[in-house]
Amino acid sequence: MSLARVQSFSISLDGFGTGEGQRRDAPFGHAGDRLHQWMFATRWWRGLDEPGGSDGVDNAFARQHDTGIGAEIMGAGKFGYPGWHADPDWKGWWGPNPPFHTPVFVLTHHLRPSIEMEGGTTFHFIDASPAEALGMARKAAGGQDIRIGGGPTSVRDFLAARLVDHMHIVVVPILLGRGVRLWDGLEGLDKDYQVEAASSPSGVTHVTFTRAGVRSS
Amino acid sequence: MSLARVQSFSISLDGFGTGEGQRRDAPFGHAGDRLHQWMFATRWWRGLDEPGGSDGVDNAFARQHDTGIGAEIMGAGKFGYPGWHADPDWKGWWGPNPPFHTPVFVLTHHLRPSIEMEGGTTFHFIDASPAEALGMARKAAGGQDIRIGGGPTSVRDFLAARLVDHMHIVVVPILLGRGVRLWDGLEGLDKDYQVEAASSPSGVTHVTFTRAGVRSS
Numbered sequence: 390m391s392l393a394r395v396q397s398f399s400i401s402l403d404g405f406g407t408g409e410g411q412r413r414d415a416p417f418g419h420a421g422d423r424l425h426q427w428m429f430a431t432r433w434w435r436g437l438d439e440p441g442g443s444d445g446v447d448n449a450f451a452r453q454h455d456t457g458i459g460a461e462i463m464g465a466g467k468f469g470y471p472g473w474h475a476d477p478d479w480k481g482w483w484g485p486n487p488p489f490h491t492p493v494f495v496l497t498h499h500l501r502p503s504i505e506m507e508g509g510t511t512f513h514f515i516d517a518s519p520a521e522a523l524g525m526a527r528k529a530a531g532g533q534d535i536r537i538g539g540g541p542t543s544v545r546d547f548l549a550a551r552l553v554d555h556m557h558i559v560v561v562p563i564l565l566g567r568g569v570r571l572w573d574g575l576e577g578l579d580k581d582y583q584v585e586a587a588s589s590p591s592g593v594t595h596v597t598f599t600r601a602g603v604r605s606s
Numbered sequence: 607m608s609l610a611r612v613q614s615f616s617i618s619l620d621g622f623g624t625g626e627g628q629r630r631d632a633p634f635g636h637a638g639d640r641l642h643q644w645m646f647a648t649r650w651w652r653g654l655d656e657p658g659g660s661d662g663v664d665n666a667f668a669r670q671h672d673t674g675i676g677a678e679i680m681g682a683g684k685f686g687y688p689g690w691h692a693d694p695d696w697k698g699w700w701g702p703n704p705p706f707h708t709p710v711f712v713l714t715h716h717l718r719p720s721i722e723m724e725g726g727t728t729f730h731f732i733d734a735s736p737a738e739a740l741g742m743a744r745k746a747a748g749g750q751d752i753r754i755g756g757g758p759t760s761v762r763d764f765l766a767a768r769l770v771d772h773m774h775i776v777v778v779p780i781l782l783g784r785g786v787r788l789w790d791g792l793e794g795l796d797k798d799y800q801v802e803a804a805s806s807p808s809g810v811t812h813v814t815f816t817r818a819g820v821r822s823s
Contacts, residue, residue: 403621562803564793574783575783577783585779586777586779588805594805
């Protein structure tokens with residue numbers, strides 16, 4: 390069974406998945422890197438090259454980001470800064486070898502040819518509903534799971550369409566005050582899931598949503 | 607040192623401290639009792655008369671609700687349903703012996719004489735700023751701490767005025783979707799505090815804010 394999964398999606402205590410004022414030199418706006426410091430501190434993030442890194446609950450969750458994933462779907466606001474579609478050379482924030490290593494479906498009204506990158510990542514640009522995008526990603530994923538990669542608006546759209554099977558949210562104890570909220574308009578969503586919370590000594594709390602009856606692949 | 611403390615203030619995962627549609631028969635609107643079930647399940651809530659109840663982290667936090675408190679300040683929306691001020695006989699939701707057992711200062715534009723209840727609770731009605739209210743409550747508290755009792759609007763006002771020394775928020779894993787938010791307009795508040803999070807097997811997460819340099823009385 391191929392699941393639609395949200396992994397390591399970080400929000401502030403007041404519910405913002407990204408800050409205000411996103412720019413080419415500030416992908417998360419005024420949030421800077423504060424939503425993701427917990428992840429940068431993990432052994433998983435540091436990888437084999439860099440010594441150290443935390444090896445506790447944060448690392449255990451972070452490691453699940455790629456495991457069993459065969460494709461990602463992301464919103465236009467994750468792929469680039471506001472206005473990226475006017476730049477024909479824009480290929481995302483991640484350099485020549487992006488960290489996805491799978492097909493990546495970018496939801497956008499501004500279509501362009503697919504871009505094959507190093508390391509197995511191919512960006513496909515599609516103008517589709519969440520359900521249509523999930524169908525396309527499933528075909529490309531070879532039976533593996535689909536990661537709904539963000540940003541907050543696209544995660545919210547997939548949740549509203551009841552398409553997410555498993556979700557891992559990381560609540561970071563900061564108050565951003567402004568930006569894009571994850572939770573707007575999702576009253577009662579918790580009723581469809583088993584919800585668990587696990588706090589980490591780092592200060593973040595991992596909240597997982599598991600849909601009843603869903604089996605891991 | 608007399609501290610201003612918020613204790614056991616419950617919010618939904620999407621940040622609402624109360625639901626929409628508060629009425630005389632629905633003090634928390636459409637939230638019902640879902641924000642407080644964790645507390646009802648504790649040994650502390652059940653008291654000496656009723657057997658059982660959880661005795662873990664939820665109980666440890668719940669017990670701090672009254673300890674060392676010499677007065678409470680509450681908003682008009684906690685004291686009564688919308689329009690209570692038009693009812694001269696309204697004395698709060700709690701019956702003849704309210705669970706405060708201290709002076710309680712109700713912030714309202716509709717003043718009325720103080721009401722002495724059984725068990726040591728006296729309701730005083732004041733039209734005052736957060737700082738003025740805190741000054742009055744301190745005088746009445748005999749050197750003990752002041753509880754900022756809610757609702758969300760009044761807690762937010764005291765936070766915005768930087769008057770809260772210690773805060774215990776309970777994040778309940780439900781999505782209310784609508785109601786009154788706690789966190790609006792508090793960007794950067796976390797910088798003034800040491801913030802910790804502790805998840806409970808019950809599913810809630812206790813988030814504590816402790817102001818640097820604050821000593822308990």
